[in-house]
Amino acid sequence: MVPPSLLTEMRGAAMSLTAAASGLVVFLLSVSVVQGVHDWGVSYSPTEICAAKGSTVEIRCNFTYPSTWRGSVNTVEKTFWFTKWKDGVHVDLTTVSEYAGRVEDLCENNTCTLRIRNLTESDSAEYKFKFETNQGGKYSGSPGVTLSVSNLQVTSGTNRLYCQSSCHQYSYPSYIWYKNGQSIQGETADYTSNPNNADSYSCALKGYEDFPSPPVYAPKPPSVSVSPSAEIEEGSSVTLTCSSDANPAASYTWYKKNGNQKRPPLTTEPQLVFSSIQSSDSGQYFCKAENELGKITSKVNSVDVKYPPKLPSVSVSPSAEIEEGSSVTLTCSSDANPAANYTWYKEDEDSPKASGQIFTITDFRAEHSGSYSCGAQNKLGRSNSTFHLSVVAGSSTMIVNIIRMTLGVLMLIPVFLLGLWTRKKKALRSTTEACEPVEIELDSIPEYENVSHTAAQTEDRE
Structure with missing residues (x-):
């Protein structure tokens, strides 16, 4: 590809020639074009690079240019790498703050290398090289080198692990798998396994073995913290927090123990919150931590709520x-x-x-x-x-009272009897006096005149 600036200059030179020398003009133009196509150039190898986050990458190119141009010696005065334009001008990466202290531009014998250390995901971009000569010639190769910085991550499925990389859209790199830090398998992006709670797995890009993915593993035994850590009083706010070292992050479930009976979950949040705890909330609590690789429960934690005396x-x-x-x-x-x-x-x-x-x-x-x-x-x-x-009154008091009453009654009996005898005597005297004989002459009673006589006669007969 001939730079636009070079074509413009060649066209200007051709127009300045006379019509009589038109054949020579064609020849010179032809020579100039051929020289521009073959002597100006930038080539990259490779054109796609996948690198691990945190690693160092080197992007290389070779460039060519004519030794003479415009009738003068042509030498390279400036070289730099760029990714963006700013105000219509390519910006040298060594002057960009995001790359400060992390980039080097190394050139020797028309071979230039861009070295970037401590790669971040934001470094993913297309990088190009540009050089300028003392005769005003400028050239950059296009397309450049596509760099993809991958933050490797292991995901899990049913008895299968996957090494996820953002490099797939550019290339298909080889992988290395690690189990508990030891290499177990390479090449493919997935790994068949049946993990248990004690195992951890990670993967790395081949060639970047020193920059493996974060390991994935089942939750470790959860720990439970209680806040406030001081004595818990009824009516106060209390928070129980469950935490477990796990990757991927664990999900949590809280339970309250009730003998051997299974209780429904209290919450599926890492924290169990009592805004106003009551005495009935006293008891034993535990949490369960779980991710795709396993699950485990915490030890039982006792919650003892203190409260003042209820009504006795x-x-x-x-x-x-x-x-x-x-x-x-x-x-x-x-x-x-x-x-x-x-x-x-x-x-x-x-x-x-x-x-x-x-x-x-x-x-x-x-x-x-x-x-x-x-x-x-x-x-x-x-x-x-x-x-x-x-x-x-007790029974002994009642007995005393009964005796007292009895004695009183006994003392009244003689008086009662004496009174009774006196009354009877008076009545007897009255009866005796009433029974003395009284002479009554029947003759004086008309109804008994005959009776009296008869009685007298009878008496005479005798």
Whole structure:
């Protein structure tokens, strides 16, 4: 290919010749064209390069130019590599900030090499070489060299691993496979395997063995962190975080243990969050980490939620009516974490009656009757319950009272009998007086006139 600038100059030279020398003009033009085609050139080998990220690559070319041009000695004054235009001008890579300190332009005997160290994926581009001579000649070869910087990655399928590279669109490189750091197979982009949790796999481009892909492996045993790490109080915000070293990254599932029963997952996020944790959330938790190469569960982690005492309950033994002189046992119970301490009080008394969960009154008397309270307390708070105790007459008291009543009754009997005798005596006297004879003359009674006579006659007869 003849540079445009060279063609323009040749056309100008031809137009300056006279018509009489037209045959010579044709000859010179022909010579100039032939000289431009064969003496100006840039060739690249290879034209496609696939390199590993982080490695160093060398892009080479050979260039040619005529030793004389425009009737003068033609020498190379400037060479450089470029990828882009800026303001219509090719930009020397050694002046581009993205390549600062990473590129070298090495030329010797018409062979030039562009060396790029510590390759990044953004270095993927088409690179071209350009040279300029003292006679104003400029030339660049096109097309240039296509560089593809590959960030190798191993992906997995069913019993198969794949080495993914961005180089496939330009070429089909050879690969090397590694298992636990040891070479196991080469050439192909896939590898058939049945990985277990202990194995790791990586791949590399042939020729770039020192720059393998990141290894892939099943999740390592997960660790669980609890935040805040201090004591957990009811109502606070608590976060449990599950993490596992795995490549590709693991997905997570949280569970709460419930004996041997299988519980549904709580969340499929790495974090299990309690915005306001409750006492019912206390328990044992574990997480599962999983990727395409395997899965594993963490150790069980206990969550112990602390809370102040709930409202205490009080039991009385015996539960029947309290008899005077009997023994009474009071028991106070409250749900609390940490365990509560107990104190017993009686109304209108400042000093506590007792401390401890059990309070016993061995000889219950009437003065023991009244309202009592049980206070349950731990470092997080306090709660009270109030109740009333009253006494009923005991069996011994009832016996004494019965004896007293009996004696009273016995003492009243003589008085009662004496009164009864007096009343009977009076009644008898009244009866006797009423029964003395009274003479009544029947003749004075008309109805009995005949009767009286008859009786007299009868009496005479006798």
